[in-house]
Amino acid sequence: MDYNFEEIESRWQEYWRENNFYKATEDSESPKYYALEMFPYPSGKLHMGHVRNYxxxxxxxxxxxxxxxxxxxPMGWDAFGLPAExxxxxxxxxxSVWTWNNIDNMRSQLKRLGISxxxxxxxxTCHPGYYKWTEWMFLQLYKRGLAYKKKSFVNWCPSCKTVLANEQVVNGECERCGTVVRKKELEQWFFKITDYAxxxxxxxxRLxxxxxxxxxxxxxxxxxxxxVEITFKLESGDEVPIFTTxxxxxxxxxxxxxxxxxxxxxKLIRGTEYEKPVSDYIYELQSMNEITRTSTETEKTGMFIGSYAVNPLNDERIPVWIANYVLMEYGTGAVMGVPAHDERDFEFARKYGLPIRVVIQPKDDILSPATMERAYVDEGVMVNSPGFNGIPSAEMMEKIKQYIEDKGYGKRKVNYKLRDWLxxxxxxxxxxxxIIYCEQCGTVPVPxxxxxxxxxxxVTFTGKGESPLAECESFVNTICPICGKPAKRETDTMDTFMCSSWYFERYTDPRNDERPFDYDKVKYWMPVDQYVGGVEHAILHLMYSRFFTKFLYDIGLVPVDEPFTNLLTQGMxxxxxxxxxxxxxxIVSPEDIIAKYGADTTRLFVLxxxxxxxDLEWSDQxxxxxxxxxxxxxxxxxELKDLYVKNKWRFDNLDEEDKKLRYKTHxxxxxxxxxxxxxFSFNTAVSAIMELSNSLNDYLSLKHNNRNMNVVSELIYNMLVMxxxxxxxxxxxxxxxIGYEGSIxxxxxxSWDEEALKQDEIELVIQINGKVRGKLNIPADADDETVxxxxxxxxxxxAYISGKPIKNVIVVPKKLINIVV
Incomplete structure (x- = not known):
């Protein structure tokens, strides 16, 4: 018979659909298993990364x-996002039309692959029945003080007069018009993920x-x-808290x-000679993103702003600078410069002629600021530190923390690099x-x-000006739910990571119109037992999903505080x-490969x-x-289907070749x-099935006239099931x-039969100096010396060792013997 994969695959996919083989319902009699791949953005076409993941x-x-x-x-679609706009x-x-068309296309592609x-x-996530509950989640966070609004900087294109996502900024320019992108401060919504750090x-x-x-x-x-977080007082009367480890x-x-x-x-530069040069410098920095500014490869630049602070520990007057490598989003937006003991500060101080003071001397050397070529960052003995001189720096840590707290200069603190989620x-x-904004009632959550x-x-899409929502009067203009007077809607929409931070819980009860999901259903299925997806989502998506699950646990909606028990991050x-x-x-198109070879071949290769x-290297061969x-x-x-033994197999009177084949099966x-x-070593599992098929071929060739169809049928049954x-x-x-009904x-x-794994003889590979020279059948229970x-x-x-002294004989039990001459 010919292997007509098109006819075979379409017929069995229809059979599975008609019989609802993959419909899941809660069943207290069986152990549950929740298998999930990260759902895709509906771009319109699957790529090979999708095929491998699914x-x-x-x-x-x-x-x-x-x-x-x-x-x-289950499967769904992370359907909101910038590409659609x-x-x-x-x-x-x-x-909406673009997205739903893409979903229809990708759904048919996934079905063509035969995914269960x-x-x-x-x-x-773009369906109102889903994003209703995304909005509801926002309100729960807002009610508990975990959603708030503050000013933050965004990418701004002066020409398009619009906010750009990071991916729309290419080499510091707007991808649409090529204008240099600037930073602009806007009021924006945040989640207090730092409360969960x-x-x-x-x-x-626990993972x-x-x-x-x-x-x-x-x-x-x-x-x-x-x-510790220590406060430096400025001569202007302002205070600057700075965190340091x-x-x-x-x-x-x-x-x-x-x-x-x-x-x-x-404030500090206003009305001073520094106002214009500092403002110009800040304007230039607005074309640099955070990654570039903080990169070790980016030249550190800065500027004195005409103000001074006082070091509370020694009352020394020190200058206040700004620099490209300090970001407002990290820590307190201020750092202390210790050039003698920090590499970045050392380079900065050398560049701008700032003082360098050694306060930790190595035990076997004396450092001089004038001759130092790099910062000294190791342990040593305290110097130039009144009240602490001569103390080993390792002992100094707790003493100085206590001193700072006792003096009221600051306090011990645990700090996190994690920032609140914009x-x-x-x-x-x-x-x-x-959210609704009312002149009388202020910020009002939608009931x-x-x-x-x-x-x-x-709405109209031009790529210019504000969001289309901001220009849609029928959306913006509304009524305050508290006072009934005219009000305005919030025109920002939510980060798509919000939609993907709880979708795995919605899968447990996806058609519920009364709540995001039923507690008993989410209790039965959660947590996800095996999550599969790319390592590029290792931080943001997985972090936000864990945050959301912990929040939902805290408010009693889910019984677990970690969403994914096991994680597999597949390679590219x-x-x-x-x-x-x-x-x-x-690019290799999955559609082309499926059309030429079929879905099973495509799946088998990527596995x-x-x-x-x-990572997987594509190979046509x-x-x-x-x-x-x-x-x-x-x-x-x-070819063997008419000889296949479907009834209970008998394994009496087996010869050696029969036993070998049963051994190979089990x-x-x-x-x-x-x-x-x-x-999940799929590659070695597939390889083992290939070897089993080869063994069947060898057996059939060797025993052409006296095949034991019980042994052959057992192998075929198990090979197909695996x-x-x-x-x-x-x-x-x-x-x-081969005559079975129902679905395989x-x-x-x-399960394997231990009796079939008992061998009278085993075959060893013989190597001479590491090169294979033959095979040897030996008693299965032979000791190494006998072997x-x-x-x-x-x-x-x-013939290979004649006249050559044997230096060593290495036995790898049940596999090979290597004779070294």
């Missing part, structure tokens, strides 16, 4: 069903199923540090630096922020019964050593070509190889089961060819 998740879901779990495996501006198509999703649970950090220690690199990335992003160096402070955006800067977006295509605040359809798909992209011209957590393998299995089973079951349980999660369509087809995906995963003697006395081996 194939990995599908193998896990199918395998767990066969292991007896009640599996939830860009399409509206460029092509004159409404973001429960499509009845599909969600799209310690819990987010502590929770990582053994997460990759260590991801946990390290999150720990670094949270950035917990212990130190090195209080032992405070006597060495010779200047302080404010962020150019610090609110004190404009959720405002000056865009149309996002969930509206449910919950009035949700959702719907996005209006009658590369071609010619680089990530696939249009600009590199190295076989590399371990899931590693590799795809061809997987296609040939599927064809071989198809031929093997099709050793493969054991290996693949171990590969799948926890490690292949089913990886290549679901051809497995289903062959399952029915509803049978139990096989050595049998190998050395082997006639074939004798």
């Amino acid at each position: 194939s990995i998740g599908d193998v896990i879901a199918r395998y767990k069903r066969m292991r007896g779990y009640n599996v939830l495996h 860009n399409a509206a501006i460029k092509n004159g198509i409404h973001p 999703y429960d499509w009845d649970r599909e969600v799209a 310690e819990r987010l950090l502590e929770g990582l220690d 053994p199923g997460w990759p260590e690199k991801v946990k390290t990335m999150q720990k670094n992003w949270i950035g917990r540090s212990e130190g 090195r209080p032992d160096t405070i006597f060495g402070v010779t200047y302080i630096v404010l962020a150019p955006e610090h609110p004190l800067v404009s 959720i405002s977006r000056q865009r149309y295509w996002g969930a509206p922020i449910p 919950e019964e009035d949700l959702p605040v719907l996005l209006p359809e009658d 798909v590369l071609k010619d050593g680089a990530k696939m992209s249009k600009s590199k011209g190295n 076989f070509a590399a371990p899931p957590e590693r 590799g795809v061809e190889g997987c296609y040939r393998f599927i064809n071989r299995v198809f031929r093997q089973v099709s 050793s493969t079951i054991r290996k693949i089961t171990q590969d799948m349980d926890g490690r 292949l089913a999660p990886f290549a679901p369509h051809v497995s289903e087809e062959l399952w029915h060819q 995906h509803q049978v139990s995963w096989p 050595k003697q049998l190998a050395i006395s082997n006639e074939r081996v004798g």
Whole structure:
């Protein structure tokens, strides 16, 4: 029979749909398993990264069903976002139409891959039935003081007169018109994720199923540090709090630096000779983003602003500067300059001729500021620190903290690099922020019964000026729910990370119109047992999802405070050593590959070509190889289907070749089961199935006239069942060819027979100086000494070692023997 993948795959996909095989319902009789891949942005076309991600998740879901779990495996769409608005501006198509068309297209592509999703649970974050509850979540945070508004800087294009997202700024210029982008201060909404910093950090220690690199990335992003916050008083009467982890160096402070955006800067320079040059310098910095400003490769620049502060520990008068490397968003927006003991401060002080004072001397040297070539950052003995001289700096830490607190100069403090989450977006295509502004009543939350605040359809997209929402009078103008007088709606929409921070909980109850989800349903399914997605989401998405789940736990909506028990971050798909992209011209279309080879071949290749957590190098030859393998299995089973023994197999009177084949069957079951349980070594599992198919070929060739069809049938049964999660369509087809009813995906995963794994003889590979020179059958219970003697006395081996002294004989039990001559 010919392997007609188009006919086979479409027929079985329809069969699965008609029989609702993947519909998930709560079942107290079975253990649950929640398998989830990160849902995609509906760009319109799947790429190979998608195919790999969803194939990995599908193998896990199918395998767990066969292991007896009640599996939830849903899919949806992270559907809000800037590309839809860009399409509206460029092509004159409404973001809603563009998005839903893309969703329809990508849904059909996923179905073509045969992914086992429960499509009845599909969600799209741009649907009012979903974003109603996104708005509701905002209100819960607002009621508890975790949502607030403050001024913050945004990217501003003076030509387009619009706010730009970071991805719209290319080399410091607007991607639309090429104008240099500036920073502009706007009132924006934030979530107080910093209130959860310690819990987010502590929770990582309770996630053994997460990759260590991801946990390290999150720990670094949270950035917990212990130190003191000390107040420097300015001669103007103002006070500047500064956090430091090195209080032992405070006597060495010779200047302080404010962020150019610090609110004190404009006050301190007003009406002075420094006003214009400082303002010009700040204006120039507005074209630099935060990453560039703080990069170690960016030259550090700064400017004295004409003011002085007093070091509270020694009453020394020190200058106040601004510099590009200090950001208002980090710490207090001010740092102390200790050039003798900080590399960045040292370079800055040398560049601008600022004083350098050594306050920690190494035990075996004497540092001189005039001759120092770099900062000294190690431990030593305190000097130039009245009251503390001669004390080892390691002992100084606690003493100086206590001294600062006793004197009232500051206090001990735990600081975090983590900043509050800015959720405002000056865009149309996002969930509206449910806030109303009334001249009489102030800031008023939209009543919950009035949700959702719907996005209006009658908007115009020009790419110029404010958000289309701000120019839509029918949306902006409303009535205050408290006093009934005319009021204005908030025209910012929410960051799309907000939509993706709770979607996994909505999947548990996606059609609930009364609440975001039912507690009992979320209790049954949560947490997600296995989450699969790219490592590029290791920080923001995963951090925000953990924050949201902890908040929902605190208000009694969910029973868990961590959303994802296990995390698998799959590698990228590369071609010619680089990530696939249009600009590199190295994209491989999944649609083209599926059309040429079928969905099963496409899936099998991305699962076989590399371990899931590693990058995968695309190989046309590799795809061809997987296609040939599927064809071989198809031929093997099709040619033997009329001889297949469907009833209970008998294993008496087996000869040695029969026993070897049974051993291969059951050793493969054991290996693949171990590969799948926890490690998800899909590539080695597929390789083992390929080896099993090869063993069947060898057996059939060797025993052409006296095949034991009980042994052969056992192998075919188990090979198809183990292949089913990886290549679901051809497995289903062959399952029915050999006479079974129902679906192969509803049978139990096989278990190995320990009796079949007992061998009278085993085959060892023989190597001479590491090169394979033959094979040797030996008794299975032979000890190492017996194995050595049998190998050395082997006639074939004798030809290679004759007349050569044997230096060593290495036995790898049950695998090989290497004779070193």
